[in-house]
């Protein structure tokens with residue numbers, strides 16, 4: 001590996017629904033620019049905001065959490081054993097085929113799967129993420145991954161320098177599989193918390209909520225608004241992304257709401273993309 005590969009900036013190594021890479025430039029002026037104690041991201045997904053902030057080394061501590069245990073296990077393995085993860089991915093790459101994809105997809109049907117070494121689970125998640133339809137992570141009611149294989153001629157199954165850069169960025173970072181409300185037990189005055197929940201759907205038929213076995217509906221959006229307000233009252237610096245919808249504007253009516261422009265898939269027909277408004281809620285009361 002050359003020196004330039006060794007020093008590439010850390011960026012997400014997964015494709016994730018709702019990834020924030022395209023919004024970082026618009027977010028820049030709302031995120032902290034001065035050193036602070038701790039940063040929490042309770043819906044981490046592919047971690048675009050975390051990797052961006054980590055490059056700037058503003059915080060003493062970082063805690064990434066979310067409800068998807070496979071994803072959190074993947075972060076642990078990339079942080080602690082990136083070399084082994086890369087070896088396993090090289091094997092998946094060498095065997096990649098339709099049969100291999102469906103055999104790897106079926107591994108979580110084995111009751112022993114949750115006790116499989118984290119490096120195996122991480123390599124499976126990354127392999128499926130790079131080869132499945134649209135990089136989607138979707139599980140059925142039993143929690144089994146059920147996305148069909150995508151149609152990629154040459155899927156980018158592993159990018160060693162990107163994984164090593166991510167591993168470096170994850171050193172000394174706490175990762176935990178837990179629901180968002182657990183942040184209330186950890187964040188204190190002066191800490192920064194960024195929430196990027198599954199969005200309130202733009203229309204009744206849009207289905208953006210099925211990341212995990214449990215859907216994220218209006219009840220959870222209301223609970224989240226309560227957590228946001230509690231943290232703001234405690235003196236945390238709180239930020240939250242969501243869709244620009246009447247429910248979101250109502251739930252955060254007492255806070256500063258900024259509008260950003262995002263390119264998103266705007267309806268279920270593949271390829272139909274457009275620019276839509278989203279919001280970034282800031283924990284300053286108005």
Ligand SMILES: C[S@@+](CC[C@H](N)C(=O)[O-])C[C@H]1O[C@@H](n2cnc3c(N)ncnc32)[C@H](O)[C@@H]1O
Pocket residue numbers: 016017018019020021042043044045046047048049065066067068178179180181196197198199211212216220
């Ligand atoms: C919009 S995505 C985050 C996208 C991320 N910011 C990125 O750049 O990729 C929302 C994430 O929240 C997680 N999630 C869903 N329900 C949750 C809950 N109740 N508590 C914590 N995380 C949850 C999902 O697994 C999903 O990865």
